[in-house]
Amino acid sequence: MTSLLLRNTRPMGAAATDIAILDGRFAATGTPLPEGAEVIDCEGAILAPGLVEAHTHLDKSLLGLPWYRNEVGPRLIDKIENERAVKVSLGLHPQVQSERQALLSVSKGTTHIRSHVDVDTEHGLAGIEGVAETRARLAGIVDIEIVAFPQSGMMIRPGTAELMDAALSAGADVVGGLDPCGIDRDPKAHLDIVFALAAKHGKPVDIHLHERDALGAFSMELILERTKALGMEGLVTVSHAFCLGMADRAAAAALTEALAEARVHIITTAPASTAVPAVKELAAAGVLTGAGSDGIRDTWGPYGNADMLERAMLIGLRNNLRRDDELALAFDICTRGGAAIMALPGYGLAPGDRADAVLLTGETLAEAIVTRAPRPLVVKGGRVVARDGAALRPAP
Amino acid sequence: MTSLLLRNTRPMGAAATDIAILDGRFAATGTPLPEGAEVIDCEGAILAPGLVEAHTHLDKSLLGLPWYRNEVGPRLIDKIENERAVKVSLGLHPQVQSERQALLSVSKGTTHIRSHVDVDTEHGLAGIEGVAETRARLAGIVDIEIVAFPQSGMMIRPGTAELMDAALSAGADVVGGLDPCGIDRDPKAHLDIVFALAAKHGKPVDIHLHERDALGAFSMELILERTKALGMEGLVTVSHAFCLGMADRAAAAALTEALAEARVHIITTAPASTAVPAVKELAAAGVLTGAGSDGIRDTWGPYGNADMLERAMLIGLRNNLRRDDELALAFDICTRGGAAIMALPGYGLAPGDRADAVLLTGETLAEAIVTRAPRPLVVKGGRVVARDGAALRPAP
Numbered sequence: 080m081t082s083l084l085l086r087n088t089r090p091m092g093a094a095a096t097d098i099a100i101l102d103g104r105f106a107a108t109g110t111p112l113p114e115g116a117e118v119i120d121c122e123g124a125i126l127a128p129g130l131v132e133a134h135t136h137l138d139k140s141l142l143g144l145p146w147y148r149n150e151v152g153p154r155l156i157d158k159i160e161n162e163r164a165v166k167v168s169l170g171l172h173p174q175v176q177s178e179r180q181a182l183l184s185v186s187k188g189t190t191h192i193r194s195h196v197d198v199d200t201e202h203g204l205a206g207i208e209g210v211a212e213t214r215a216r217l218a219g220i221v222d223i224e225i226v227a228f229p230q231s232g233m234m235i236r237p238g239t240a241e242l243m244d245a246a247l248s249a250g251a252d253v254v255g256g257l258d259p260c261g262i263d264r265d266p267k268a269h270l271d272i273v274f275a276l277a278a279k280h281g282k283p284v285d286i287h288l289h290e291r292d293a294l295g296a297f298s299m300e301l302i303l304e305r306t307k308a309l310g311m312e313g314l315v316t317v318s319h320a321f322c323l324g325m326a327d328r329a330a331a332a333a334l335t336e337a338l339a340e341a342r343v344h345i346i347t348t349a350p351a352s353t354a355v356p357a358v359k360e361l362a363a364a365g366v367l368t369g370a371g372s373d374g375i376r377d378t379w380g381p382y383g384n385a386d387m388l389e390r391a392m393l394i395g396l397r398n399n400l401r402r403d404d405e406l407a408l409a410f411d412i413c414t415r416g417g418a419a420i421m422a423l424p425g426y427g428l429a430p431g432d433r434a435d436a437v438l439l440t441g442e443t444l445a446e447a448i449v450t451r452a453p454r455p456l457v458v459k460g461g462r463v464v465a466r467d468g469a470a471l472r473p474a475p
Numbered sequence: 476m477t478s479l480l481l482r483n484t485r486p487m488g489a490a491a492t493d494i495a496i497l498d499g500r501f502a503a504t505g506t507p508l509p510e511g512a513e514v515i516d517c518e519g520a521i522l523a524p525g526l527v528e529a530h531t532h533l534d535k536s537l538l539g540l541p542w543y544r545n546e547v548g549p550r551l552i553d554k555i556e557n558e559r560a561v562k563v564s565l566g567l568h569p570q571v572q573s574e575r576q577a578l579l580s581v582s583k584g585t586t587h588i589r590s591h592v593d594v595d596t597e598h599g600l601a602g603i604e605g606v607a608e609t610r611a612r613l614a615g616i617v618d619i620e621i622v623a624f625p626q627s628g629m630m631i632r633p634g635t636a637e638l639m640d641a642a643l644s645a646g647a648d649v650v651g652g653l654d655p656c657g658i659d660r661d662p663k664a665h666l667d668i669v670f671a672l673a674a675k676h677g678k679p680v681d682i683h684l685h686e687r688d689a690l691g692a693f694s695m696e697l698i699l700e701r702t703k704a705l706g707m708e709g710l711v712t713v714s715h716a717f718c719l720g721m722a723d724r725a726a727a728a729a730l731t732e733a734l735a736e737a738r739v740h741i742i743t744t745a746p747a748s749t750a751v752p753a754v755k756e757l758a759a760a761g762v763l764t765g766a767g768s769d770g771i772r773d774t775w776g777p778y779g780n781a782d783m784l785e786r787a788m789l790i791g792l793r794n795n796l797r798r799d800d801e802l803a804l805a806f807d808i809c810t811r812g813g814a815a816i817m818a819l820p821g822y823g824l825a826p827g828d829r830a831d832a833v834l835l836t837g838e839t840l841a842e843a844i845v846t847r848a849p850r851p852l853v854v855k856g857g858r859v860v861a862r863d864g865a866a867l868r869p870a871p
Contacts, residue, residue: 146838149798351747352795380797381845382788392778396789399748401776402545442542449777 081461082112083434088121090428092444095123100434103460107430119463121438124455125447127410128427129190129435130387131417134285134318134346134371137177137194137213137223138206141376143474144169149381155262155289159231162378163201173209177223179474180375181213183385185221186470188437188454192221193285193346193371193421195228195255195318198246200238207246220464220472224421226285228255233272234265240272247280256286259298266298274305283314285346288322291354295322296334306341313342316420318371320345323361324354331357335364344420347412348373349390349397358398362408369417370394387413388439391448406445434461477857478508479830484517486824488840491519496830499856503826515859517834520851521843523806524823525586525831526783527813530681530714530742530767533573533590533609533619534602537772539870540565545777551658551685555627558774559597569605573619575870576771577609579781581617582866584833584850588617589681589767589817591624591651591714594642596634603642616860616868620817622681624651629668630661636668643676652682655694662694670701679710679818681742684718687750691718692730702737709738712816714767716741719757720750728756735761740816743808744769745786745793754794758804765813766790783809784835787844802841830857 081103089095099106106112139162141147147169151161165171177194184192196206207225214223227246233239247254256273259266277284290298299322306315317338323345325331338345344367345356361368370390375383391409394400400409418426425433438456441447453468464471477499485491495502502508535558537543543565547557561567573590580588592602603621610619623642629635643650652669655662666682673680686694695718702711713734719741721727734741740763741752757764766786771779787805790796796805814822821829834852837843849864860867 146842148839149841150800151798349747351745351789351793376845381799381802381841382792384846393747393792396778397747402547403777404546406777443544445545445777446542449772450780 081434082116083458083461084112084116084118085126086118086120087123088126088438089123090126092125098126100458100461103434104425105428105430105432105434119456121456124438124440125444126428127437127439127444128414128418129437129457129459130188131369131414131421132184132189132192132371132385132387133369133417133420134348134373135180135192135194136196136374136377137180137192137210138173138196139171139374139377140176140180141171141378142176142179142183147378149378151378158379163199163231165378166202173206174212175475177210177213178216180385181217181221181223182470182472182474185457186454186465186468187384187386187388188439188457188465189385189387190221190435190437190457190459191224191418191421191423193224193226193253193417195226195285195287196251197230198227198239198242199229199231200236200242203242204246204249207249207251211250219462220459224253225251226253226255227251228287229257232257232263234263234268243276244279247276247282252282254280254282254284256284258288258290259301260294261290266301270301270305274309274311277311277314278309283316284311285316285318287318289319291321292325295320296325296330299334303337303341303343306343315341316344316346318346319348320356321354323356332360335360335366339365342367344369346371346417346420347394349394351393351397355397358394358408358412359405367416367419368412369420370412371417386451388448388451392451395448403443403445406448410444410448435459477830478512479854479857480508480512480514481522482514482516483519484522484834485519486522488521494522496854496857499830500821501824501826501828501830515852517852520834520836521840522824523833523835523840524810524814525833525853525855526584527765527810527817528580528585528588528767528781528783529765529813529816530744530769531576531588531590532592532770532773533576533588533606534569534592535562535567535770535773536572536576537774538572538575538579543774545774547774554775559595559627561774562598569602570608571871573606573609574612576781577613577617577619578866578868578870581853582850582861582864583780583782583784584835584853584861585781585783586617586831586833586853586855587620587814587817587819589620589622589649589813591622591681591683592647593626594623594635594638595625595627596632596638599638600642600645603645603647607646615858616855620649621647622649622651623647624683625653628653628659630659630664639672640675643672643678648678650676650678650680652680654684654686655697656690657686662697666697666701670705670707673707674705679712680707681712681714683714685715687717688721691716692721692726695730699733699737699739702739711737712740712742714742715744716752717750719752731756731760731762738763740765742767742813742816743790745790747789747793751793754790754804754808755801763812763815764808765816766808767813782847784844784847788847791844799839799841802844806840806844831855
């Protein structure tokens, strides 16, 4: 059953109407539905396209396990090394964990996920294989894009680049990267490998860049140079990009202009404790921006609930967005922005678009963000996949 | 009925036990309860003392009204002037609005509230009278402390100081103040009036200080000087105190030491978009720290749900608290810290303490913070006031 009539719903908060879904796609007003198509009374709830989780780590969540007592050290490398060890000591199962988290996302109205998945010389492709299996199991419930992610570094751990190559052959969709200076200590070599893998496999790039200030700006320049040299405009994303939060706003503005020119995208998680890209500045410059939860309940930290409406709120709080038009920007980042970065075909609410959508409770989109009530309904390809805040498929 | 047996509950996450409440207070283990005392199976939930909302504005919430479309200008004074006007245009009723917000707090497990309440020459004491009426109506459900708050300035609006004096005579518990430089343009006169009112009425002080960097540090020095000169150590609080987030960490550390020495307290809302006091630095220096939601769903901004567990999460996110012992600090600020600042008698879970408490769902306190599930039970003076996330008394 992928034909459906959503009665009495308000697309993006507009006036109430009836929305028909035919064969998994939104239909033009007045399109007749097949005999016996389900009719759902939406009771005036807002209809929005599915939320887009554009940056998370499905393979490493500890959801469903006993509480993990976090006593990890403060440095980035402490967290990376602790995680590799804990995966073994807890016997963490990437397939099970990724299915748990993905279904939590579904319950919150997310219809598309981009997940970075660890590739390293200790765990090989176990993460990639596990998340790929979850992707297959959840086909028709949520779309999952896999980024091969060298979490432990490539240059500092020989053999990783070969594993990245194998991961991309095995079905990873995007080439990941990580702090070319801060972690890998050799920015030229790191980025040359990332972009060579992208060229070899014909796949886009999404690089974690936590490096601050001038250091991060330097790495970002190297990314921009390679993007233009290889004609990869529109295919490269920088996640986090904390350097854009640098105190030197003129330098940040120049870098932002360069991103717009090369059509390099930004994905933010809007953390409150560090400098971050200013989403209004990115929007003004025309830089495509998406958002994600980052790790959810993992060895890095206990936070996260996979709710991209909560992420919109956190983007709003971080960027001091108070006006309704400003909250609309936060919502756009958590929907259309991520979808455009992932180049999702047929994303939206127009006739012909794929019926991947969520009902939101609230008088306005802004109210939906600040109240974050359980989602009454989530549909994927016209099929109901969650109701009243719960995914229909039980988690493993 | 203020005697009660809480069966199978885990005080602060410790091993499960039974906790008796006799005549509104926690009783020693084994104390016999009166015939017919209610027994509640807590199913292993964590028992904590009631959450403490130490900084909010009960009189100005728009809860329960149609969505307020925020199109307000960016400056502080834009928001202040817009609010005075909107109170009239919406016919905002301080009693009704404060009761709505206070009952929302109760539903989340808050048992004590410190509310700043506007006093100005346009609205006079209407806010104070409205919140005082709510305080009387909700006696036995939640305790409300009223701060007379010159939101629109005192020196720049003649007549306000006299109204502040009248508010304190009429039942306000605390003398408020606001940006002696930034808003009132005359820091000496502003603070001299605040402290003179405190001396006259024998009441403590709680001053909003949004001023940044060196300006805020200057105002804070003036507050410290008056605190010591008047022997008011332990009776003065600075809310927000953004200047403690200044880039010059040595200057912030010196100021923090001075706060500790004068026993001046800090209340934070941990906003993500501006510099804030670092809670670990305050704790290390011995500065008593509480927390609050600030305005909830008002003309200043749409955020807030009165959940002090969410505030603990936001404190954690803002201060990069990831370890369990760090989340314990965030929880402490949202409970014991605010209680100590408000000098609440008998606050805690020890025998003899007032039975103001909340059940939390989670394996640990940290899990309770990150999941923020509806509170199974809230008790005030041993009386059940909320169950399963809903206050028993209906909101107006």
